[in-house]
Amino acid sequence: MRFPTDVLAVLTDPRTVISGDLVRVPFELDRVVYEQLNTVLKEMGGRWDGRKAVRAHVFPHRIEEDFRQFLTAGEYPTRYEQGWFPTPHQLVMQVCDLAGICAGMTVLEPSAGAGALTAELARRGGVVDSVELDANRAALLRKQGDSRRVIAGDFLSLDPLDYAEGFDRIVMNPPFTGGLDHIRHAIGFMKDDGILVSVMSAGLMWWSDKASAEFRAAVEEVGGEIEPLPEGSFAAVGTDARTCLVYVPGYAGGPLRTHDWLQRQPKQLDLFDMVA
Ligand SMILES: C[S@@+](CC[C@H](N)C(=O)[O-])C[C@H]1O[C@@H](n2cnc3c(N)ncnc32)[C@H](O)[C@@H]1O
Incomplete structure (x- = not known):
């Protein structure tokens, strides 16, 4: 709003x-x-x-840091909006710590909002690429200047193989609706030895649909974790949504399709050349 x-x-x-x-x-x-x-x-x-x-x-709750963002963006989140709930400052720090951001790492923020995460990622020396659907917030990200590149558009329509290399880290807080689709798509941008950390609706811990169940099993298989965040983690930005933190560590040959996995697949064209 x-x-x-x-x-x-x-x-x-x-x-x-x-x-x-x-x-x-x-x-x-x-x-x-x-x-x-x-x-x-x-x-x-x-x-x-x-x-x-x-x-x-x-x-x-403390509001100082969050107000800084809202006032820069000229807007504030309400629960009726298209899913813009900026990550509160304390959680930003927790997410960046868990992702182990170091200087020079390439980092993708696929639903970057007004840059709550990108600001801290860049401060820690990450080389950040951002994607944001909302044109106003994408413009703001450009103005903020902490991303190497800002793509204004739908992350789910980006093709990982348009990127020559995967990212060292994926750090994200996607829209709560459809968040799992965002996470699964984001794994396609991650290097085999990368790490993905995402905030997500707490429902992911118990939803019984096939996609959620398979994802939980895959995360467990690669040694990842899905942990609940304390109630009220997003109270500072106006929602009582229950959330969890998803941690997917690097692995090779696991059940999730990383960028390297996608690159290893034979291309249709190559197969055709071999037959010809
Ligand atoms: C929960 S907010 C989080 C924003 C930011 N990641 C943060 O931590 O402050 C989700 C953001 O995703 C954006 N978004 C929603 N669908 C998207 C899509 N398909 N592609 C890229 N961004 C999207 C929304 O506009 C919103 O700014």
Whole structure:
């Protein structure tokens, strides 16, 4: 949801305090603008605390880092949107630690949103390629400048074999709906000795459909893990969705189709040449 212009102006005013778990506006606001601001902050999970010592909108969690992203993007997530729930800062750090990002590694972020993960990946020295469906957020990623390349488009329609080499790391928080399709497709971009770390809907741990069951078995076979994240991991960005963390380590010849696996397959054309 885009911030109304007047609300964005108030929230980016240098006098406004966005710190810890609160937003405080220490100057007079026009009544209409105040109502708009109040509505937006409530939609984001804030609550007005009128006590003299507080006089601020207070959130049930730290909001500083996340607000930085929302204000740069000019929009904030609501549960009704097309799946933009930026990874909260603490989880960004956990995901990047688990992926073991080191300087010079190539990293793919296939649904990069407004760059919550790409910023930290680049800060750790990763050479990041990003994909994002939403044109506004893709433009923002370009402006942010921490990706070597930004592709504005549908990740699921990219062909891994258009890339000469796979990536050392895949780090992702795909849309919660259809997230498994994103993860399985992303494995096609990973080197045999790569690592994939993804946030995912917690349902992946118990869904009984064939694709989910096969994926869980394959992850176990290659020594990966699917672990629940604590409840409220995404509260900071306005959703109580339950989530888990998927870790798929490098392997060769396993049941999941990495980039190297795809490259090893004989091409139709080569077979034809051999027969001719
Ligand atoms: C849950 S958000 C996470 C954003 C970012 N990965 C982060 O961690 O902050 C998912 C993002 O995926 C994007 N998205 C949805 N479908 C996509 C697709 N088919 N290809 C690329 N991006 C997609 C959405 O626009 C949204 O920005």
